[in-house]
Amino acid sequence: MTKAKFRQPATKPYTTRLDRFISQNSDCSMADTRLLLAQRRIRLDGVVADSVQQAVTKFTRVELDGVCLQSEEPVYLAFNKPAGVVSATKDSKHPTVLDLVQHPRKDELHIAGRLDFNTTGLVLLTNDGAWSSRISSPRTKLPKIYEVSVSEPLNREYVDAFQAGIYFACEGITTLPARLEILSPYRARLSLVEGKYHQVKRMFGSFRNKVLSLHRVSVGAVSLDGLEPRATRPVSASELAEMSQQVFGTRYREVCP
Ligand code: URA
Numbered sequence: 001m002t003k004a005k006f007r008q009p010a011t012k013p014y015t016t017r018l019d020r021f022i023s024q025n026s027d028c029s030m031a032d033t034r035l036l037l038a039q040r041r042i043r044l045d046g047v048v049a050d051s052v053q054q055a056v057t058k059f060t061r062v063e064l065d066g067v068c069l070q071s072e073e074p075v076y077l078a079f080n081k082p083a084g085v086v087s088a089t090k091d092s093k094h095p096t097v098l099d100l101v102q103h104p105r106k107d108e109l110h111i112a113g114r115l116d117f118n119t120t121g122l123v124l125l126t127n128d129g130a131w132s133s134r135i136s137s138p139r140t141k142l143p144k145i146y147e148v149s150v151s152e153p154l155n156r157e158y159v160d161a162f163q164a165g166i167y168f169a170c171e172g173i174t175t176l177p178a179r180l181e182i183l184s185p186y187r188a189r190l191s192l193v194e195g196k197y198h199q200v201k202r203m204f205g206s207f208r209n210k211v212l213s214l215h216r217v218s219v220g221a222v223s224l225d226g227l228e229p230r231a232t233r234p235v236s237a238s239e240l241a242e243m244s245q246q247v248f249g250t251r252y253r254e255v256c257p
Helices: 018-025 032-038 129-136 156-164 199-205 237-248
Strands: 015-017 042-044 055-057 062-064 067-070 076-081 110-112 120-126 144-150 179-184 187-192 211-219 232-234
Touching (some): 144 199, 187 199
Parallel strands (some): 120 211
16 A cells, blocks of 8 residues: 655755845845845845844745845645545545645645544644744644543543643653543543644543544634634634744744854
């Protein structure tokens, strides 16, 4: 069987200093950049640049004397994954998230945080490797909220155990504190700040309780918010701004050493 294919984001986000970018993309040298700045001849995303150390990413629009040296639009999408779909680019047996996503630039996109085959709900897609790396990084501790139904009744013990952390013997690790809200004897909402392999199923599995359905409702500032199964929508400007705060601190006025 051919294995599912995952489109990997660039592991090292493309970010460079303004003076290096100018020397690589124009006839001017790194040293010339100071003069260009003093003469207010460079604009980054429409704003006059003022430091050679300003960060230029793949998606920064850079203009020198009004001539555009680079402009590439990032794409950020929210998709409501149905069950029976692989979180991958290609799969020989089953439909993939990328097969179902409707977008003119979908060939550029990769998934930021996969869901299991039968898990439903929010999947984020992007062509911005820096953004997806931060979202998926365990260091970011971005909250992900799931609704889960299980085969055995829930009780306070689960809440306390998930808060304290569950030990996964295979990896020899303890999960980070997770918030479990019991909605009914067999249903709960779970907020996690990490994404270990089959994490939710294994956490309930430690109580010999089988997960019957698992649905992700939000990742950081982005929620499904009534998005129909199989539907795609752009992540809104306000969700993006809040997410940037959560994953980068602030994205603007970044400087490079
Ligand atoms: N935890 C799981 O067990 N499965 C998922 O798809 C996501 C989190």
